[in-house]
Amino acid sequence: MPELPEVEALRDFLADRLTGRTVERVTPVAISVLKTYEPQPSALEGRTVTGVVRHGKFLDLAAGDLHLVVHLARAGWLRWRDTVPSAPARPGKGPLALRLSLAASEQGGDGGGFDLTEAGTRKRLAVYCVRDPSEVPGVARLGPDPLADEFTREVFAGLLRGERHRIKGLLRDQSVIAGVGNAYSDEILHAARLSPFKIAGELSEEEVSGLYEALRATLRDAVERSRGLAAGALKSEKKTGLRVHGRTGEPCPVCGDTVREVSFSDSSLQYCPTCQTGGKPLADRRMSRLLK
Numbered sequence: 001m002p003e004l005p006e007v008e009a010l011r012d013f014l015a016d017r018l019t020g021r022t023v024e025r026v027t028p029v030a031i032s033v034l035k036t037y038e039p040q041p042s043a044l045e046g047r048t049v050t051g052v053v054r055h056g057k058f059l060d061l062a063a064g065d066l067h068l069v070v071h072l073a074r075a076g077w078l079r080w081r082d083t084v085p086s087a088p089a090r091p092g093k094g095p096l097a098l099r100l101s102l103a104a105s106e107q108g109g110d111g112g113g114f115d116l117t118e119a120g121t122r123k124r125l126a127v128y129c130v131r132d133p134s135e136v137p138g139v140a141r142l143g144p145d146p147l148a149d150e151f152t153r154e155v156f157a158g159l160l161r162g163e164r165h166r167i168k169g170l171l172r173d174q175s176v177i178a179g180v181g182n183a184y185s186d187e188i189l190h191a192a193r194l195s196p197f198k199i200a201g202e203l204s205e206e207e208v209s210g211l212y213e214a215l216r217a218t219l220r221d222a223v224e225r226s227r228g229l230a231a232g233a234l235k236s237e238k239k240t241g242l243r244v245h246g247r248t249g250e251p252c253p254v255c256g257d258t259v260r261e262v263s264f265s266d267s268s269l270q271y272c273p274t275c276q277t278g279g280k281p282l283a284d285r286r287m288s289r290l291l292k
Contacts, residue, residue, distance in 0.1 A: 001074045004147070004179030005222035006234045007057050010078060013231050014061070015052040017080065017112065022048050022103040023063060024111060029089045030097040032123045033116065035136075041098075041129045044068060053133075056142045056178030060133050068100075069136050070116065073124035077117050080231050083110045097125050114231075142178040146215055147223070156212045160200045167203070167211070168196035168269060180219070183238070186245035186270050188218045190254075195277045196262075196269050244270045 002010070026041040028034050034041070047063035054060070059078075061068040072078070076097070084101045095117040102111035118125040128136045143159070144151050159176055160167075170176055171185040180188070189196050192214035194207060203211065225241050226234055239246065243253050248261040248270055257274035262284045273279050 001057075001181050001183075002072045002077070002234075003057060003181040003184050004054075004145075004219055005184070005226050006238055007054050007059060007072075007179070008147075008223050009226035009229060009234055010059060010231060011052050011054040012227060013080070013229075014059070014078075014114075018049040018061065018102070019051055020048065021105065021111070022046065023100065024103040024113075025099075025101040026068070027089050027099045027101075028097070028127070029091055029099065030118070030123065030125075031091075033097040033118075033125050033127045034129075035126050036128045036130060039066060039129055039131070041068065041127070043129065054179075055133060055139045056145070056174055057181070058133075058136065058139055060139075065131055067128075067130050067133050069128040069130060069133055069139065071126040071138060072116075073118070073126065075119045075122070076125035077119075077235070078231050079115045079117055080112070081114060082112050084113045095119050097123075098127055138174070141175045143174065143176045145178050146180065147219055151216075153209060153212045156215070157205075157208050160203060160208060163200035165200055166196065167194060167198045167200045170200045171215075177215075180215075182267055182269070183242060183245040184218060184222065187222075187242060188214050190244045190272060190275060191218050193275050195282070196271055197277075197282060244272055246270065 023044045026044050028041060044063050044066055049061060049063050051062045057071060059070045089096055089099045096115055097118050098116040101113040104111045116125060130136060133139045163170055168185055168189065171180050171188060172182060192211040194211060222241060226237055229237055244259050247259045250259050252259055252272040252275060255274045257272050259270050259272055260281050262269050262282050273281055
């Protein structure tokens with residue numbers, strides 16, 4: 001799933017290519033992608049894009065008082081097209097969910113545009129056409145952005161205070177902190193040398209400070225690695241930059257211990273025992289059941 005760094009890079013990428021351009025056509029191809037019905041996406045046609053904003057993992061394309069808000073979910077992606085196919089997009093079994101075409105620029109030539117695609121059968125890619133981004137339920141419930149200037153160590157400590165949830169889950173909770181998902185929560189906890197199973201409200205002052213620094217540094221570094229890359233290159237850049245997430249069985253780049261995994265019903269986490277849990281593997285109940 002694209003998380004804060006990739007969505008921020010997409011925001012930069014789209015802002016450079018969309019701001020000041022006129023929307024020629026918005027074509028929903030998969031009806032499941034649309035989560036709002038009034039105004040229709042066609043209301044954007046003929047309007048000028050005034051900016052592109054990120055809200056957590058949401059992209060917000062503003063065109064005057066209308067907003068096209070996109071959540072890519074787990075299997076969604078954006079594909080930029082310098083030339084949009086002349087043939088109309090048709091519903092089918094392919095991955096195409098929505099196409100946005102731009103009017104030709106003053107320099108002439110094709111206006112370009114982008115496709116929103118989604119692989120697999122679990123269709124969770126979501127597009128909203130709204131007059132205010134806060135009309136999107138997922139945007140309205142977002143917690144603070146961890147890269148914002150006002151997200152201080154004191155603000156972060158206040159979010160953790162009294163929480164009885166495991167720190168891994170709390171980092172992923174979008175109503176607590178906006179933009180962090182499964183992959184970067186693993187990376188942040190590895191950098192902070194904390195067990196993902198630690199209770200958030202029980203962290204020491206020193207651990208809170210270390211986690212705050214790891215959170216900001218990990219996300220900033222990922223944003224900088226992604227900045228300036230074409231949309232199509234962001235997925236591979238994310239994978240190459242990860243140190244523990246998705247690297248079960250590989251050596252930890254810090255200490256050389258073997259990266260371990262804990263599996264859940266629809267996801268998994270990765271960690272280094274030496275760096276994070278005092279050398280003790282965490283219980284993986286799903287694997288334990290398989291071995292019985």
